[in-house]
Amino acid sequence: MTNREREVLKLIESNPMISQEEIASILEITRSSVAVHISNLMKKGVIMGKGYVLSKEESYICVVGGSNIDIQGYPKDSLIPGDSNPGSVKTSLGGVGRNIAENLTRLGVKTKFLSVVGDDENGKRILTHAKSIDLHMENTLVVKGESTSTYLCVLDEKRDMNVAISYMDILKNMDIDYIKKNDYIVKNSKYCIVDANLPEILEYLVTTYDVPFILDTVSASKAKKIKDLVGYFHTIKPNKMEAEVLSGIAIKNESDLKKAGQYFVDKGVKNVFITLGADGVYYKTPKIEGIVVPPTMEMVGATGAGDAFVAGLTYGLFNDKNIEDEIRFAIGASILAISSEETINPNITSSLVEKTIEKLNFKNNKIIL
Template identity: 25%
Template sequence: MKKVMVLGSTNVDTILGIQRFPQPGETLAMNSRSVAGGGKGANQAIAAVRSGAQTAFISKIGHEGAADFMLETFKKDGMNIDHVTMSETAGTGQAYIMVDEAGQNSILIYGGANQDITIADIHQAEADIKNADRIVAQFEVPVPAVIEAFKIARANGVQTILNPAPAIKNIPAELLAVTDMIVPNETEAEIITGIKVTDQASMQKNAEAMFKMGIKVVIITVGDKGSFYATPSQTGFVPAFKVTAVDTTAAGDTFIGALSTQLEMDYSNIEVAMTYANKASSIAVQTKGAQNSIPYAKDIQL
C-alpha cells in the first residue's frame, strides 16, 4: 500500500447543466443545478484513498456549514484529515462549473480559504510528509506552501508530483528543482513551455523542454485521447478508454490520484499505472459531478 500525501484545495462545487456555452452578452436558461464536493486537491486525495492508498491531506476550509459535508466525505473514505484546518478570515473555496450537453466544462474558481494555506501549516504537517512515499500538489493553493512541502519531501527521499493547474507561465525555478514528476494537460504544457501540443512529436518536445527545467518524468494528459509519458529512458503513449462522457469534471484529478497509488517508485510500471489511471478517469466522466464520480479500486478492473 502506497502512502500518499496530497497538498491542495477543497471547494464546494456548484454545477450548472446547460445546453451549450453562452456567447458574450447572451442569457441562457440552465437545464439543472446541483452542489457537490470538489477542489483539485480534495479530488486527487479522494481518488488516491479510493484506490487503496494510505492518504493524508493538507488543506484549509472555512467555518461555514458548507464545508461540513466535505469533511464527512473525507472521514467516510478513511482519509487522514489531521491537517485539514479552518481559516479565520475566509470561507471555503467555491467552484462554479458549467457543463454542456457534450460533457465539456468551463470552471470559475473562488480560492477562499485555500489561499490561506501557509508555510506554518506545512511545518505542522512535516512528520506526515516525511512518512509518505510521495506527495502530490497543484496550484489552487499558494505556491510558497507547495515549495516548502516539496523541499521537505526532497530532503527526506519522498517523491514529488506536481499538477501545474491552474497553469502559470513561469513556474519558480525553486519549485522545479524539487519536482520529480510533472503532470499537465495539453493546455497547461503549452503555457509552461510555449510549445503547442498537436501530436506525439510535439509532446516529446514539451517533455524535453521540461527536462531542461529539471523535471525527471513528464506525463501529459490529452483528454479522451489518452496520456503521453517521458522518462529519462523511455517514452510512450497510453490510449484512453472509449466511453461516452457525461461530465469531464475531475477527470484529470482522478487520473493523478489513481496514478499516485499504482506507480512504482522507480517508474518501472509506468504504462500499467497510467492504464489504471486512464480507466479510473474513464469511469469518472460517465457520472455528473466531481467527487461522487470518482471510482473505488474494486470498480477499476483492467
C-alpha cells in the same frame, strides 16, 4: 485513537524526545493526563519504549491542496451565452487536492490530506465526509470567520466546461507556518501530491523536503507561476497547453512533443505525462517514451476526470506498476469518473478500475522509439 491522543502523537512525531511537561504545557493539560495518553498509545502499539520510538506506520500518500464546495450547472439543450438557460444545478464536494485525495482513498491507498476550510457549514460538511470514507484530514486548518472555498462552473450541452468562477481566498491561510507545524506528514509520506493553486507554499515544499513530489498543474495560468520549479518534481501531469507554458515549447506535432518531454527530463523530472485529450497520453522517462491511446468513450460528466487520472497515476507509482500499466490504470480511473454524473464516482475501487481496463482496447497504442 482519541482526538487528544492524536494531538499527543503529533507532538511526539515532530519531536520524539519531547518531555511530558512540554506536551502538557503545549496542550494546556496536566502532566498526569499526558502520562495516561502516552500509556494508552503504548498499549495500542503506536509508540514504543524510551524516547517514544514510533512504531512503523504503513505507507501513505500526502496531498496538499484545496477543498471546495462545487456548484455546477448545465443546460437541458444547447447552451445559449448571455441568456437564462433551463437546466440543472447540483452542489458537491470538490477542490483539486481534495478530489485527488478522495479518489486515492476510494482506491484503497491510505491518504493524508493537508488543507484549509472555513468554520462554516460547508467546512463541517467536508470534514464530516472525510471521516466517513477514512480520508485523513485531522490536521486541516479551520479558519474562524472565513468561508470555505467555492467553485462555480457552467457546462455546455456536451458536459464540457464553458465558464467557471473560483472563490479561493481562504487558501492564503495555508502558509509556511502551517506546513512547518505539519511537516512530519510530508516528510514521512511515500509520495506527496501538490496542486498549483498554492504557489506560495509550493516552492517551500519542494525546496525543503526530500520527498518525491507529484505536480498537478491545474491550469495554464497556474502553470506559468511555477514553471521555474518544475525540475524539483518527480512526476508531472500537464495537458498540452500547460506543458507548453512550463517548457516554453509550442507543441504542434510529435517532434515538438518529444522536445518538450526531453526538456522536462533534462530539468530532472523522472516521469512526464502529457495528456492529449482524445489523442491519448504521452509519457517520457529518462529511458523510455511513448503514447497510450484509449478507445473513444461516451462521457456523462467531464469534471473530475483529471483528478481521477492523477489519483490513478499515483496509485500506480505507489504500487510499483510499470509505466504503461500505470497509465492504463489512470485512464481506467478517469473513464470511471466521466461515466458518472458525480465529480467523483462513488463506486470507484481498484478492482473496478482493473475490470474496466480489461474491457478497453489499447491496440492502437503508438510507441515512440
